[in-house]
Amino acid sequence: MQTKQTKTQTKRDFVTLLDCSPEELNHIITRSRDWRTAFKNERNPSLPNAQERYEPLRGRTAGLVLEANSTRTRVGFEAGMQQMGGHAVILKSGDTQLGRGEPVRDMARVLSEMLDIIIIRTLSHDIVEELAEWASVPVVNAMTDRFHPCQLLADVQTFEEMRGPINGKTVAFIGDGYNMCHSYINAAKQWGFNLRIACPEGFEPDQEVLASASNFVQVCENAATAVDGVDLVVTDVWSSMGHEAEQAQRNAKFKDYQVNEQLLEAAKPDSLFMHCLPAHRGEEISETLLEDPRSVVWHEAGNRLHSQKALVEFLLLGHTKV
Ligand code: CP
Numbered sequence: 075m076q077t078k079q080t081k082t083q084t085k086r087d088f089v090t091l092l093d094c095s096p097e098e099l100n101h102i103i104t105r106s107r108d109w110r111t112a113f114k115n116e117r118n119p120s121l122p123n124a125q126e127r128y129e130p131l132r133g134r135t136a137g138l139v140l141e142a143n144s145t146r147t148r149v150g151f152e153a154g155m156q157q158m159g160g161h162a163v164i165l166k167s168g169d170t171q172l173g174r175g176e177p178v179r180d181m182a183r184v185l186s187e188m189l190d191i192i193i194i195r196t197l198s199h200d201i202v203e204e205l206a207e208w209a210s211v212p213v214v215n216a217m218t219d220r221f222h223p224c225q226l227l228a229d230v231q232t233f234e235e236m237r238g239p240i241n242g243k244t245v246a247f248i249g250d251g252y253n254m255c256h257s258y259i260n261a262a263k264q265w266g267f268n269l270r271i272a273c274p275e276g277f278e279p280d281q282e283v284l285a286s287a288s289n290f291v292q293v294c295e296n297a298a299t300a301v302d303g304v305d306l307v308v309t310d311v312w313s314s315m316g317h318e319a320e321q322a323q324r325n326a327k328f329k330d331y332q333v334n335e336q337l338l339e340a341a342k343p344d345s346l347f348m349h350c351l352p353a354h355r356g357e358e359i360s361e362t363l364l365e366d367p368r369s370v371v372w373h374e375a376g377n378r379l380h381s382q383k384a385l386v387e388f389l390l391l392g393h394t395k396v
Contacts, residue, residue, distance in 0.1 A: 096266075106380040139195070146375055179207075191214065197219045222257050227382070232377050240306075242266065335366060353371070
């Protein structure tokens, strides 16, 4: 008889932001700030080397299944596991038997026998859902064609470190109504901020995802309307992974949706700009925007490490305090 997870089992997954309560998400962000402080202090030569390194995941192993390319997410999880005293096994596309027809449900149960947590990036969201259903250890979505919840932990942390609580603030997402936009919609609901979205016709977010947060989200006619008076402006590439063949066609359709210094003038004077990266200068952003003082993309990228450590710690150990 095949066995799958039942609702009585206590393992927690992170397939979307909706898998955690708002309180749990705030706990993860708070812990991430602790991890960031510890990371900086450990590397500050002017501080006494008195603290013993906190390694709560000694002896624990994460499996990181990468069916698509990654820099930030991979390094965040791999370095993060090592810094917490654990280890990560990297399984790149072509390394596993998944591509040779081994069913997801079989891989889920095999990896659950060997690992403490499974982290997966794949362009098929269904695979992550099936993995979570059949694995007896936590499963983390490291990005699919539908959602990128790990990125939102870093984005919200970054905003709150610089501007205070995001609750009640207004955010503009400009560009493709795809996985990042969907996760911003979930985030608006979970953290209680207003989200304005501007996308070219034919690239709007999924209607079901949109409807799930209708009290918090507004789809705008154009980018200028969306950014008017907002606290944060966010964009993503015009051709995400899996859409590279449509690049030329998309560049034409998205040309009025570039985020540049002139567009940001309509946002609040103390507004911030974020991008999950990698960025395509001259396409979704101007050549110079990443160097603009309103851009906080390097801090945001760094927070991928700390927030992913906090996430794994939460999923494996629950609410913890150093
Ligand atoms: N933003 C992001 O997920 O980066 P990587 O694709 O490099 O992991």
